[in-house]
Amino acid sequence: MSLAxxxxxxxxxxxxxxxxxxxxxxxxxxxxxxLIPLGFIVWIAIASGWDTVRDLVLRPKVAELxxxxxxxxxxxxxxxxxxxxxxxxxxxxTNLPFARVWSWLMVAPLAIPAFVHSYAWASVMPTLxxxxxxxxxxxxxxxxxxxxxxxxxxxxxxxxxxxxxxxxGHTPIAIFVTVILPxxxxxxxxxxxLIGLHLLAEYxxxxxxxxxxxxxxxxxxxxxxxxxxAANLLGGxxxxxxxxxxxxxxxxxxDERYAxxxxxxxxxxxxxxxxxxxWLAALLPAALTLLAVGVPIFTLARWLISGGxxxxxxxxxxxxxxxxxxLSLGGALITTLAALPIAWLSIRAPSRVQRLLEACxxxxxxxxxxxxxxxxxxxxxxxxxxLYQTMATLLLAYLxxxxxxxxxxxxxxxxxxPIELERAAVSLGKPPLVAIWKTTLRLAAPGxxxxxxxxALGIANELTGTLMLxxxxxxxxxxxxxxxxxxxxxxxxxxxxxxxxxxxLPLVLLLRLESDRESKP
Amino acid sequence: MSFLKLDNVTKRYGKSAAVTGLNLTVPxxxxxxxxxxxxxxxxxxxRLIAGFESPDQGSIALGDTLLAQGTMSVPAHRxxxxxxxxxxxxxxxxxxxxxxxxxxxxxxPNRHARITELMQQVGLxxxxxxxxxxxxxxxxxxxxxxARAMAxxxxxxxxxxxxxxxxxxxxEAMRDMVGDVLSTAGITTILVTHDQAEALSFADHLAVLRDxxxxxxxxxxxxxxxxxxxxxxxxLGDAIILQARLEDGFAHTxxxxxxxxxxxxxxxxxxxxRPEQLELTSASQTDPSSTTSLGRxxxxxxxxSTWRLLIEHLPASSAGLRFxxxxxxxxxxxxxxxxxxxxLEIGATVGIQIxxxxxxxx
Numbered sequence: 106m107s108l109a110x111x112x113x114x115x116x117x118x119x120x121x122x123x124x125x126x127x128x129x130x131x132x133x134x135x136x137x138x139x140l141i142p143l144g145f146i147v148w149i150a151i152a153s154g155w156d157t158v159r160d161l162v163l164r165p166k167v168a169e170l171x172x173x174x175x176x177x178x179x180x181x182x183x184x185x186x187x188x189x190x191x192x193x194x195x196x197x198x199t200n201l202p203f204a205r206v207w208s209w210l211m212v213a214p215l216a217i218p219a220f221v222h223s224y225a226w227a228s229v230m231p232t233l234x235x236x237x238x239x240x241x242x243x244x245x246x247x248x249x250x251x252x253x254x255x256x257x258x259x260x261x262x263x264x265x266x267x268x269x270x271x272x273x274g275h276t277p278i279a280i281f282v283t284v285i286l287p288x289x290x291x292x293x294x295x296x297x298x299l300i301g302l303h304l305l306a307e308y309x310x311x312x313x314x315x316x317x318x319x320x321x322x323x324x325x326x327x328x329x330x331x332x333x334x335a336a337n338l339l340g341g342x343x344x345x346x347x348x349x350x351x352x353x354x355x356x357x358x359x360d361e362r363y364a365x366x367x368x369x370x371x372x373x374x375x376x377x378x379x380x381x382x383x384w385l386a387a388l389l390p391a392a393l394t395l396l397a398v399g400v401p402i403f404t405l406a407r408w409l410i411s412g413g414x415x416x417x418x419x420x421x422x423x424x425x426x427x428x429x430x431x432l433s434l435g436g437a438l439i440t441t442l443a444a445l446p447i448a449w450l451s452i453r454a455p456s457r458v459q460r461l462l463e464a465c466x467x468x469x470x471x472x473x474x475x476x477x478x479x480x481x482x483x484x485x486x487x488x489x490x491x492l493y494q495t496m497a498t499l500l501l502a503y504l505x506x507x508x509x510x511x512x513x514x515x516x517x518x519x520x521x522x523p524i525e526l527e528r529a530a531v532s533l534g535k536p537p538l539v540a541i542w543k544t545t546l547r548l549a550a551p552g553x554x555x556x557x558x559x560x561a562l563g564i565a566n567e568l569t570g571t572l573m574l575x576x577x578x579x580x581x582x583x584x585x586x587x588x589x590x591x592x593x594x595x596x597x598x599x600x601x602x603x604x605x606x607x608x609x610l611p612l613v614l615l616l617r618l619e620s621d622r623e624s625k626p
Numbered sequence: 627m628s629f630l631k632l633d634n635v636t637k638r639y640g641k642s643a644a645v646t647g648l649n650l651t652v653p654x655x656x657x658x659x660x661x662x663x664x665x666x667x668x669x670x671x672x673r674l675i676a677g678f679e680s681p682d683q684g685s686i687a688l689g690d691t692l693l694a695q696g697t698m699s700v701p702a703h704r705x706x707x708x709x710x711x712x713x714x715x716x717x718x719x720x721x722x723x724x725x726x727x728x729x730x731x732x733x734x735p736n737r738h739a740r741i742t743e744l745m746q747q748v749g750l751x752x753x754x755x756x757x758x759x760x761x762x763x764x765x766x767x768x769x770x771x772x773a774r775a776m777a778x779x780x781x782x783x784x785x786x787x788x789x790x791x792x793x794x795x796x797x798e799a800m801r802d803m804v805g806d807v808l809s810t811a812g813i814t815t816i817l818v819t820h821d822q823a824e825a826l827s828f829a830d831h832l833a834v835l836r837d838x839x840x841x842x843x844x845x846x847x848x849x850x851x852x853x854x855x856x857x858x859x860x861x862l863g864d865a866i867i868l869q870a871r872l873e874d875g876f877a878h879t880x881x882x883x884x885x886x887x888x889x890x891x892x893x894x895x896x897x898x899x900r901p902e903q904l905e906l907t908s909a910s911q912t913d914p915s916s917t918t919s920l921g922r923x924x925x926x927x928x929x930x931s932t933w934r935l936l937i938e939h940l941p942a943s944s945a946g947l948r949f950x951x952x953x954x955x956x957x958x959x960x961x962x963x964x965x966x967x968x969x970l971e972i973g974a975t976v977g978i979q980i981x982x983x984x985x986x987x988x
Contacts, residue, residue, distance in 0.1 A: 272709035274706070274778055283728075
């Protein structure tokens with residue numbers, strides 16, 4: 106693993122970038138791979154010619170889609186942030202009864218795929234649809250992405266800062282605004298970005314809520330006209346939206362250092378006494394649990410009961426289960442490994458090049474699965490036919506889609522490993538890559554496992570990309586569920602939804618435990 | 627004049643009591659140091675005064691204001707007590723100036739001037755105005771923390787081991803700087819530390835804390851020379867503890883006889899000497915018939931201005947013969963520092979002479 110370098114070369118590398126080179130090369134390779142779908146869209150736009158672009162993009166339908174997508178993001182994110190910050194504060198920093206139970210239930214909705222949430226609401230409350238339905242189900246399905254980092258950060262905060270602020274005459278409310286909230290900024294930005302990207306890319310949820318976004322429009326176009334330029338060009342607009350979202354996050358995140366200054370006192374912050382407000386406060390997590398966990402479970406139970414034993418067809422379920430497990434775990438492993446170099450660079454050597462590389466991943470991650478899939482279909486058919494409809498192509502698609510998800514977790518866990526350890530290892534004679542492997546990556550391993558879990562969760566529930574790219578004969582749980590739901594056979598779909606939830610549960614537990622562990626002060 | 631008064635204060639965490647029935651008076655305008663080993667409850671005591679915790683029992687009063695009585699407690703933000711935490715606890719998301727101005731109202735007309743003045747007071751260059759906490763050295767961070775705490779002109783300032791994270795040279799300079807700045811500003815100061823040397827040199831009023839109670843309080847010189855018990859004696863510095871027989875204002879020990887600081891008591895007792903009270907003479911000059919006892923040098927360490935000598939007491943002295951029951955309580959080996967000008971070789975026999983008076987321990 107070590108770089109064979111002469112002493113002179115060593116001096117040379119040291120002066121420029123002590124440890125960066127062995128990380129930059131794989132990062133660049135991964136980023137170039139990431140650019141494939143983007144390059145594909147650019148190529149389509151150029152190949153289509155300006156007139157086609159104008160005809161297909163500058164039309165009222167696109168304006169409507171744009172409005173829908175923007176209003177969806179603009180409504181969902183602020184509500185989700187306010188909701189999760191209040192929840193996390195109540196659960197972590199007050200004497201709310203059953204705080205431990207609530208904190209587990211707040212992660213539970215992650216085990217239910219977004220389109221299953223939507224399926225549950227569509228069958229419980231058929232009148233719920235359009236914008237209000239889309240916003241509500243989006244929040245219920247995605248708020249744990251915000252809750253997890255915010256709660257972890259709240260547990261990690263140094264209580265001395267709050268005490269100091271109190272000694273400077275700030276009231277508890279002023280302390281919350283001036284000391285606690287700014288320290289939650291990174292967690293809020295990261296979680297909001299993740300949700301934002303999901304909103305832009307999600308297909309199943311919005312189809313069932315009968316709400317048109319770019320993603321649903323692109324899939325519709327694709328299904329109507331195989332390999333048509335309309336879908337691809339709409340994808341181009343979506344890429345622009347992602348770019349705006351990414352810029353917003355970078356702007357909101359700022360370039361401040363978030364590590365503690367000094368080691369600080371290893372103490373837990375005292376819990377606020379809610380007093381008479383206790384039961385009122387407990388209503389918030391209770392209501393959310395009911396809506397985000399209770400409703401899906403209730404609906405699934407109802408369909409299972411009405412379907413009886415007949416819906417459990419082992420010849421369909423067995424293979425689907427096995428294929429889903431293999432694809433999830435394999436895809437998660439590959440994606441996490443691929444995310445390592447760029448995550449490491451973003452913490453250790455932030456630079457313009459690194460931001461550019463990172464941006465590549467984000468854009469592609471924000472593309473709906475169908476765009477990635479479409480790009481890979483076209484490219485394999487035109488350039489590398491033997492790879493067409495193979496597992497390798499499917500795994501590459503997963504890698505491209507879920508890289509940002511792996512990055513968020515990895516970046517946070519690498520940021521916690523002090524760079525001094527890497528330097529110490531190098532000074533003890535370890536070559537750069539070995540030094541990183543033995544120090545930072547060793548310390549980041551639990552975080553890496555958690556982000557791998559997130560990726561596996563994503564893959565297990567991924568629908569559209571899998572539908573298009575999977576080799577013949579592949580039938581994952583999500584594919585079966587969707588085909589039954591599309592036929593309005595809700596009872597037959599229920600077993601697959603239950604299995605997806607069960608399969609996701611251990612991953613959610615792992616995620617939750619990890620966030621507990623890393624936030625111990 | 628007492629300024630801060632803690633009366634019978636108790637604080638428990640679960641079953642273990644951090645502070646039990648503690649009484650403490652802090653004189654107005656004083657620099658009080660609260661010193662104690664780790665786990666003695668000193669940080670809890672500070673947190674109780676600051677208002678980050680409320681006592682289970684007892685009362686805390688600052689001047690005429692009652693801060694806490696029983697479980698009723700004025701919250702920290704209404705106490706107007708300054709607080710400097712162990713490593714400064716600077717807000718990582720704010721600039722240096724914003725940190726210092728944190729306690730000054732945003733719309734205060736002379737906010738900017740006040741920040742500049744505070745920066746000058748604690749010796750921070752105006753050019754550092756926009757620095758972030760992580761760009762500052764440990765010493766600079768403590769300066770900012772001090773300026774920030776002074777911004778609201780507190781009557782009382784609490785320092786929670788603020789120098790422990792700094793390296794030795796800087797620590798002393800910072801201690802002097804902080805002491806001077808706070809004295810000039812006329813702010814009563816309480817320093818909590820586990821470092822007895824720091825406490826002795828910083829304070830004009832010292833309180834020794836052990837197992838949640840104040841064992842002894844008073845001027846540092848008094849506590850150093852006249853500690854209440856052997857444990858306090860050893861905590862405040864090297865001590866030689868001896869069995870003695872008291873007679874007519876003298877303590878007779880195996881090291882010889884020495885006047886005591888109180889003349890009233892008689893009979894056997896335990897006395898304490900500080901090592902600097904032992905003077906070494908070359909054995910050849912010692913009159914064998916005198917009461918001077920003898921010792922042999924068994925080890926030495928060069929410390930620059932002094933040698934730290936390990937001396938083994940030689941028991942064949944007249945004092946030992948007169949009082950066979952008396953022995954050195956610690957061991958027959960003790961350490962003494964002597965000026966490095968006249969080095970004594972290992973193996974040399976020396977005469978040991980006691981100067982000053984012996985302190986009788988309770």
